[in-house]
Amino acid sequence: MLDSSLAQEIAAIDGVELDSEVTFADLTTLHIGGKPRLAVRCRTTAAVVAVVKLLDDASLPLLIVGGGSNLVVADGDLDVVAVIIEADAVSVNFAESTITAEAGAQWDDVVAFSVESGLGGIECLSGIPGSAGATPVQNVGAYGTEVSDVLTQVQLYDRHSGEVSWVPASELELAYRYSNLKFTNRAVVLAITMQLLPDGLSAPLRYGELARRLAVSASEWQPRRPIRLVRDMVLELRRGKGMVVDAGDHDTWSAGSFFTNPIVDPAVATSVFEKVGEPTMPRYPAGEDKEKLSAAWLIERAGFAKGHPGPGAKAALSNKHTLALTNRGEASATDLLRLAQEIRAGVHDAFGVTLVPEPVWIGMSIDD
Ligand SMILES: Cc1cc2nc3c(=O)[nH]c(=O)nc-3n(C[C@H](O)[C@H](O)[C@H](O)COP(=O)(O)OP(=O)(O)OC[C@H]3O[C@@H](n4cnc5c(N)ncnc54)[C@H](O)[C@@H]3O)c2cc1C
Known part of the structure; x- marks a missing residue:
């Protein structure tokens, strides 16, 4: 818990609710992780700003939590306050085809x-x-x-200056x-x-599997399809x-x-290609003198099948996707960590490529 006067000060902020029971296992899609010092639910963006400011002024470590779907959190008591954002208003400007x-x-x-608003551009997401x-x-x-592709601006609370402002997306170095x-x-x-598209059609379809399922022909220039059709197909593919x-x-x-997906020197990509000898090995240009490989493909070719290490394991690769490490119901953070380390070491031993985790780690790291 926190110093009780600080906790009271936070609780007094409009739009705030304290939650002293919730764990990161409750807050994350991995269903793994121990207890924050306190969880603060914020129903307005003004509440988020006020809470973060108070915690920063008190030099208390905090973690902003949205849906918890990109978090790997250690077990036990964590020295962090979870600030959960629940402000969820969405509005559309039809004249400008924007959604905020x-x-x-x-x-x-x-x-x-x-x-539903007939605006295209994010259906593939x-x-x-x-x-x-x-x-x-x-x-x-x-x-x-x-x-x-569509983000024009973000409203940021700058934790150093204490200012709230709308910032152009170009300042975020998105890559x-x-x-x-x-x-x-x-x-x-x-x-x-x-900024979205007003004509009810999707953004041009660039992903082979999706385009094939939507009967796009090879000769079609910048193929687009009705947004609802594309959304439904993406959801079907993702569920599979x-x-x-x-x-x-x-x-x-x-x-x-x-x-x-690792971005490597062409010589590394060629060495993987020579080891595996598959003409269809996925490798794509990725900027100046670099190539992008498929992490899922490397994991499979290093000998890890879907479901690895098999039934009974508490943490295992998904049975549907080699690139997802999953909690089979009772995994601890350590179970997941050991699996991640095994996969990373296996790929490194096989190909000399070091995989980099995508999620944000709290209280532990893949190098532990
Ligand atoms: C089944 C599944 C499928 C997924 N598929 C994809 C996919 O196809 N493509 C993809 O890119 N990702 C995918 N992800 C990863 C994840 O969904 C995304 O990264 C998502 O944007 C994380 O959102 P979140 O609100 O859950 O973030 P959280 O997990 O809550 O937080 C992640 C990080 O972002 C920070 N953060 C969260 N909200 C804010 C905020 N408002 N301001 C500042 N920092 C913030 C947190 O502090 C933390 O560091 C998938 C995850 C799962 C579980």
Whole structure:
């Protein structure tokens, strides 16, 4: 717990509710993690600002929590206050084809709202769990689209200057699963605005599997499809891979893709290619003199099958997707950590490539 006068001061803020019972196992999609010193639920963005300011002034470590879908948290008591954002208003400006969402809005509700509003551009990001406010943090992406394609501005609370302002998305250095907000804790996203397409059609489809399922022909230039059709197909594809959260399905008790796709020198990509000898090995240009490999493919070729290490394990690879590390119901943080270390070491031994975890770790690290 906190010093009781500070806790009282926080509790007195409008739109705040203290929760001294909740654990990170309750707050995360991995269903793993111990107890924060205190959890503070904030129903308005003004409450978020006031709470973060008080905690920062008292030099108390805090963690902003949205949907907990990109968090790997240690067991036991954690020296951190969880600030849970629950401000979730979403509005549309039809004249400008923009949608603005408060940080605590569930991302998939925002996507559904955009589809109902006839605005295209984020349908390929359907089914990604978590909050709208977290989407810029690691520039979420799926099926050929990234939030950076549509994000115009974010409302930030700058924890150093204490100011709230709207900042152009271009200042976030958005790149593959990266922004300058990730791992820095320098600012809190209070709201986001996206520029969408008004004609009821999707953004051009760039992802092969999705395009094939939507009967796109190879000769079609910048193929687009009705947004509802694309959303439904993306959700279907994601469900097949265990990538839509479902409390009853342990294959979805994960943090999504556990490792990022490694970006390596071409010589490393060629050495992997020569070791495996598969002409269809996935490798893509990734900027100047770099190539992107598929982490899932590397894990499989290093000898880890879906479901590894098998029935009975508390933590295992998803039975539907090699890149998701899952809690089979009773896994501890250590069970998950050991599995992550085994996979990373196996890929390194096989190919000399070091996989980098995608989620944010709290209270432990893959190097422990
Ligand atoms: C089944 C599954 C599928 C997934 N599929 C994808 C996918 O296809 N593509 C993809 O990119 N990701 C995917 N993810 C990862 C995850 O859903 C995203 O990273 C998501 O944006 C995390 O949102 P969250 O609200 O749950 O963040 P949290 O897990 O609550 O937080 C993650 C990090 O962001 C910070 N943060 C959260 N909100 C804010 C805020 N408002 N301001 C500042 N910092 C903040 C937290 O402090 C923490 O450091 C998947 C996860 C799961 C479980």
